[in-house]
Amino acid sequence: MTVLEQPGSYRPTPPPAWRPRTDPAPLLPDAEPYRVLGTEAADGLDAGLLLRLYGHLVRGRRYNAQATALTRQGRLAVYPSSTGQEACEVAAALALQEQDWLFPSYRDTLAAVARGLDPVQALTLLRGDWHTGYDPHEHRIAPLCTPLATQLPHAVGLAHAARLKGDDVVALAMVGDGGTSEGDFHEALNFAAVWRAPVVFLVQNNGFAISVPLAKQTAAPSLAHKAVGYGMPGRLVDGNDAVAVHEVLTEAVQRAREGGGPTLVEAVTYRMDAHTNADDATRYRSDAEVDTWRGHDPIALLEQELTARKLLDEATVAAEQEAAERMAADLRERMNQDPVLDPMDLFTHVYAEQTAQLREQAEMLRAELDAAAEAAPASPEGTQR
Numbered sequence: 001m002t003v004l005e006q007p008g009s010y011r012p013t014p015p016p017a018w019r020p021r022t023d024p025a026p027l028l029p030d031a032e033p034y035r036v037l038g039t040e041a042a043d044g045l046d047a048g049l050l051l052r053l054y055g056h057l058v059r060g061r062r063y064n065a066q067a068t069a070l071t072r073q074g075r076l077a078v079y080p081s082s083t084g085q086e087a088c089e090v091a092a093a094l095a096l097q098e099q100d101w102l103f104p105s106y107r108d109t110l111a112a113v114a115r116g117l118d119p120v121q122a123l124t125l126l127r128g129d130w131h132t133g134y135d136p137h138e139h140r141i142a143p144l145c146t147p148l149a150t151q152l153p154h155a156v157g158l159a160h161a162a163r164l165k166g167d168d169v170v171a172l173a174m175v176g177d178g179g180t181s182e183g184d185f186h187e188a189l190n191f192a193a194v195w196r197a198p199v200v201f202l203v204q205n206n207g208f209a210i211s212v213p214l215a216k217q218t219a220a221p222s223l224a225h226k227a228v229g230y231g232m233p234g235r236l237v238d239g240n241d242a243v244a245v246h247e248v249l250t251e252a253v254q255r256a257r258e259g260g261g262p263t264l265v266e267a268v269t270y271r272m273d274a275h276t277n278a279d280d281a282t283r284y285r286s287d288a289e290v291d292t293w294r295g296h297d298p299i300a301l302l303e304q305e306l307t308a309r310k311l312l313d314e315a316t317v318a319a320e321q322e323a324a325e326r327m328a329a330d331l332r333e334r335m336n337q338d339p340v341l342d343p344m345d346l347f348t349h350v351y352a353e354q355t356a357q358l359r360e361q362a363e364m365l366r367a368e369l370d371a372a373a374e375a376a377p378a379s380p381e382g383t384q385r
């Protein structure tokens with residue numbers, strides 16, 4: 001007699017004993033973002049580190065202001081400012097060792113510059129040029145990535161490959177809160193955790209993905225909580241506290257280097273400027289909200305700590321401001337020079353061996369350029385724009 005013929009007597013066999021494969025408790029982020037400045041944790045901090053961070057933050061803010069001004073002068077096509085987020089940018093760069101790799105998004109110019117990239121080269125792409133503008137291998141900085149979150153699987157791939165080769169390399173990948181909704185975010189974190197790849201994911205939660213606020217982006221308790229689903233630790237940090245971000249990232253990088261696997265860090269911060277110069281932020285957020293964040297400014301927080309510890313005097317502030325002005329003047333001057341570009345360059349790096357179709361297109365362009373050069377009076381400057 002079957003079970004169906006005896007409905008009242010059916011007793012399901014209990015499932016095999018189940019327990020989580022990983023204890024989720026140690027992976028959970030703290031309830032509150034981790035802070036150092038203005039707390040007891042700041043006692044005994046290395047003065048050299050504080051002053052180094054301060055100098056980078058001051059120059060970084062000036063860089064954002066100058067690059068934004070260059071968009072108004074038509075020298076840059078677009079600039080996504082990281083004003084308000086400088087602590088994340090600088091700490092990300094300083095947490096890495098020389099042999100490590102940085103995978104930035106379009107907003108992370110400052111991180112690239114803090115890692116040593118020429119400030120002009122960092123703006124080449126945003127100037128409307130067709131290529132990255134720098135050699136990614138020279139400073140181990142991947143191209144500033146515009147398609148959201150695609151830099152994350154690249155970072156995981158590089159880190160995993162480095163480990164297979166036995167190279168001591170950690171990859172730090174930066175992404176915005178909006179980018180966490182992309183499939184690439186999921187694929188990168190899942191692969192990284194399964195393979196224990198030496199990667200650190202830094203999410204800068206700056207409140208918005210253009211006009212979309214975080215509440216419409218995710219229903220998760222925090223973005224750091226997402227880490228638990230992949231089996232890696234999630235850390236929540238005050239993204240405007242440069243020392244806290246530096247400490248958390250340095251720990252995560254160290255953990256990755258020692259074979260401990262990836263970490264997801266959510267830095268809670270705020271984008272003080274509009275999404276880019278092409279955006280009007282007043283259409284989706286209030287001045288009062290922006291003012292609240294002005295009271296938690298990353299540079300002011302560090303200045304307060306330095307002043308309280310008598311590490312900052314007027315002369316030091318003036319010297320840092322002067323250094324920032326010199327950097328801005330140099331940036332202005334070099335960005336105001338017209339680059340001389342060869343349109344034929346378009347074909348140079350597409351394939352190692354050019355296809356017949358590309359060869360045909362290149363010949364067509366060559367002929368058009370030659371015809372245009374014959375028709376117009378010769379220009380010694382070459383092609384300008």
Ligand SMILES: Cc1ncc(C[n+]2csc(CCOP(=O)(O)OP(=O)(O)O)c2C)c(N)n1
Binds near residue numbers: 179
């Ligand atoms: C795959 C992809 N989809 C859409 C866009 C258009 N886009 C550019 S920026 C942006 C918002 C991203 O916000 P977030 O990830 O929070 O980073 P933030 O700009 O705040 O630094 C969107 C949707 C894009 N660049 N790539």
